[in-house]
Amino acid sequence: MTNQYLFNKIETKWQKRWKESKIHSPDLTKSMKKYYALTMWPYPSGDKLHIGHWYNYGPADTYARFMKMKGYNVFQPQGFDAFGLPAENYAIHHKVHPALSTEKNIATMKKQLDSIGAMYDWQNEIRSCAPEYYKWTQWLFLKLYDMGLAYRKTAPVNWCPSCGTVLANEQVKDGVCDRCKEQVTKKELTQWFFKITDYAEELLQNLDELDWPEKTKHMQQNWIGKSVGANIIFKIKEYDDTIEVFSTRSDTIFGATYLVLAPEHPLVKNIIPSEYKETVDSYIAITKEKTEIERMSLDREKTGVFTGVYAINPLSKAEIPIWVADYVVSSYGTGAIMAVPSGDERDFEFANEFGLPIIEVVSPDGELHGNDQCYSDYGISVNSGEYSGKPTESVQKLINAQLDELGCGGAKIQYKLHDWLISRQRYWGTPIPIIHCPACGIVPVEMNELPVLLPEDIKLSSTYGDELSPLAASDSYINVKCPKCGGDAKRDADTMDTFVCSSWYYLRYPNAHYSEGPFDPDRLKWLPVDCYIGGAEHATMHLLYARFITKALRDGGYLNFDEPFTKLYHQGTITRDGTKMSKSRGNTVSPDEFIENYGSDTFRAYLMFMGPFDEGADWSDQGITGIDRFLKKVWRFCQLPDSHNSSSKKDLQVLHHTIQTVSSDLEHMKFNTAISRLMEFINHFSNYEEIESSFKLNLIKMIAPLTPHIAEELWEINGGGESVFLEAFPEFDAALAEEDTIAIAVQVNGKLRGNIEVVKTLEKDALLLEARKHENVHHYLAGKEIIKEIVVPQRLVNFVVK
């Protein structure tokens, strides 16, 4: 054999050819049989491509290439989520301007992305930090502002001291910053929000129709957190103020024996009588010092103090004490509850702790059971005035109606979802296109003035750590004339959360350099994205934001579809020794070393072979030799001299069966088993010295999506055309794929006692006869009475004997 598999030479050769021939740039003016395959864009923070990138992009490309060979017009773009904190921190650390370090990092990353051998259409590359892109992110902001979906409010927000910026709810996990793991504190700030809550119901409803992992849908469902109940307004005795609470169990209102306000509730400041002030203030001071973690820990005892004030139950007119306790959180509902100790475990515990009254209002059977236990299910109302004796579900409806009539509340739906806080007190992001004028207030920048460019004269890191944004320090940037009155005004000093950049980027790819608008209306026929692949960690962030922005733009008249990503897939995680790879653990695996030794085809195929794509697998250094051997066998097989004898029936059967299983596996992204099937194929022919040419060509087409470089080279060597990716994926012939004879298992009492080889068409009776003839089976049947004979066509025979 003269011809050796020199992966290095082959891979550079084909990467160059693909680039030159622009084979990966489809004609986007035509959308017949379009297939928009997208992966989540990478974040050029300064690291090399790590194994996680490869595990996302390699298999995703295999799928895209498979779809192309299935006859689709595939568009697979790539770009860079280049704005953001890590990029800015990287720049500060290396003492360069983020624009420069980002550009350098992107250049490195692009080279590495090329080594994957993916069919990226670099003609339509996007960088979120490019003015030609962020101009339209600003456009998006202004459109949302026009639609009343972007607004400013003062609220206690999450502040990360280490990042020096506020964070959205979604970016705080267990009380710490999702990025840097620093404790997040609360700050009262005036910030921009996007009104995602307007879409809570639709975001929830549409989940049903999406071809997404159930897990992800569940997470979004929980995050949106819909609960159906009622709001109830309590008057405060001797005050004009009222307290509004939300309850899912308004039917238990007669059992409300006290109200609880969260320590952060605004009324706490106003209504406390002087003799109670000291106690309440010191309690609030203590709770403030507790961290989120401490407040969330479950086993801790309930604490609280009485305010000295009473509220009046709108239905029973009972006077009930108002307490302050930190088991009520300010961020949900109204930050206040009516406590019904007989029907809620938490209230029950609190009432017992502080000797508050308990009134039984729900009974499972209509009888009274006393107050020494809590019953939280539905049942029959008791001790509830005119409602007593009725089923609680109907009581709830009646009470909601009555509350409404009395002007004291009524039926209400409450969501956990909060509006999206998008202001960031950092430099490296899209400037918010708003001017604050002392005379005119908030004035949006005119559309034709966009983009509002990021200033370059910035002293980075100088102002970080307090709430003043770096942009505020740039005089040339911050000081402007008001577009309305011409007077002195200031620009908004904040930039937008990077998730705003990624909430719409998929709309721009089909015409990435379009200058007339954010997206070419004509190219929208490429939308929505047919298949989106990326990490599951974005379930309640990016993936929720993108859905919201799509719906908002639809309502603005810019889009005619409801959902951005028709089908979603998450790659799993590659672990090392059972744990996540991380630099701090020192258990990372660098792809480069393996690509150098084995080539990128081998590397990406190995990643796919390790385990199911959505589950990931544990990395092993030596496992890759299996793929290495396989590709060498493929290479050798494709160098075999052509045979001119017609192939055996068995060979044809193996070929067609392989086509059948590999097609179906690739279709379902079961890359690991697809590779196994191809290994079986190659093993079948391991000792052949010549082979009919069509076998080679079919094999090459089948491995092409998985290992594109070697496939192209072998295709060329075997006299194929310009590129194997212009070919169709092989079709199988069902008749040829089946074997004539099959092995039937013969069991006696469910235990395997033999195998028989029979023709497929054999009738049941003949089959039983054959089975009985089997020597070992015969032995087990001897002297026994056959009670039952079970025949599973083409599988097994089971004799039940006594």
Next chain:
RNA sequence: GCCGGGAUGGUGGAAUUGGUAGACACGCUGGUCUUAGGAACCAGUGCCCUUGUGGUGUGAAGGUUCGAGUCCUUUUCCCGGCACCA
């Protein structure tokens, strides 16, 4: 605490959805070729034993069935998400 997902050889993982458990690989053992091999090829490899087409075996214990990795009940552990959500 609640909601998801999972547990199969020494290792990664297969299993037509109730029908021969362990495909395909890695590793290991033995062999062939070789000056050599971290190359290639061949054979073997769940466990146990009395080596028989013997017993046993899919986290554990029960159950349904002719037949269970797959269905049901109980239970242990692991991973992900949410968490005093009223």
